[in-house]
Structure formats: C-alpha cells, structure tokens
Amino acid sequence: MHLALYQPDIPQNVGACIRLSACFGVGLHVIEPVGFRFDDAGMKRAALDYGPLGHMVRHAGWDAFQRDRPAGRLVLFTTRGAERLDAFTFQSDDVLLFGRETAGVPDDIHAAAGARVVVPLRPGARSLNLAVSAGIGLFEGLRQTAGLT
Numbered sequence: 001m002h003l004a005l006y007q008p009d010i011p012q013n014v015g016a017c018i019r020l021s022a023c024f025g026v027g028l029h030v031i032e033p034v035g036f037r038f039d040d041a042g043m044k045r046a047a048l049d050y051g052p053l054g055h056m057v058r059h060a061g062w063d064a065f066q067r068d069r070p071a072g073r074l075v076l077f078t079t080r081g082a083e084r085l086d087a088f089t090f091q092s093d094d095v096l097l098f099g100r101e102t103a104g105v106p107d108d109i110h111a112a113a114g115a116r117v118v119v120p121l122r123p124g125a126r127s128l129n130l131a132v133s134a135g136i137g138l139f140e141g142l143r144q145t146a147g148l149t
C-alpha cells in the first residue's frame, strides 16, 4: 500500500505524512507542483526525525506520477460522490490518493481514479485535515489487508 498526495500546499501536512509512511512502512508519493520548498522548516518539524525512515518519492506532475507510480488501483479519498470508508474493501497494493488542501483534485483525476472513498463525517462538517484523513484511510487499509505490524 502507498500514500500519494496531489499538489499539497501545506508543508506540515507533508511532514506528518512522511512520519505516517515511516511509522507504517508504506511509500509516500508527492505529486508536484507543491506550495512550499522541500527544505521548509515546518515540514521537517512535522516529520521530526522520521524523515530518513520514510520512502518519499517526488513526481514532477500528474503524467509523471501516472507513468512511474507503483502498480495497483488508485483509490481517491474525496468528500464528493464516494463509497464510505467503513463499507470499502481495500487491496494490499492500493495507492491511496489525497487531494490538495484547498481544492481536492480536478474533475478528470476524480473520474480517472479506480475507486472514490469518503470518510463519513457528521452533518455540516465539510472535510478533515489532509494528514488526518491519510492516517485514517491508511490504518483502515492496512488493517483490512493484514498490513499492520
């Protein structure tokens, strides 16, 4: 299982996902452009000293990601028109894709995903923080596929 972040804007979210990928032993793919520099102090602070343990791969854009990404179904986490996480069945080679903090993903990427999953929220709540949704989705995916250590 892998995590993929589409054009993230907030370095602390990427840092938190570096830590997630290191703690759970999954790859992390960052699809550029991003809204910060990769030497950002906030990103490093959120990653703590887990950075070297993570497996972050940077992709120059969507096309490069599609060409080079690991094989496996692309599972988009989205608040729009999706299957509920608690009713979704993961596969061990799924690539979990998360959208940009401000805008999610464009419609063509939404449509191109192999599956679209929503974390159900209380009525009136719009969305979760990017790294929080990644943690929830990753844990459930690993739990279902016997990927937890």
Ligand SMILES: C[S@@+](CC[C@H](N)C(=O)[O-])C[C@H]1O[C@@H](n2cnc3c(N)ncnc32)[C@H](O)[C@@H]1O
Residues within 6 Å of the ligand: 076, 077, 078, 079, 097, 098, 099, 100, 101, 102, 103, 104, 105, 117, 118, 119, 120, 121, 126, 127, 128, 129, 130, 133
């Ligand atoms: C802050 S949210 C983006 C909000 C944006 N206005 C939208 O509607 O897509 C950043 C990313 O976190 C993930 N996310 C946040 N809440 C989610 C939820 N309830 N279910 C699934 N994914 C969620 C999605 O990948 C989303 O693109």
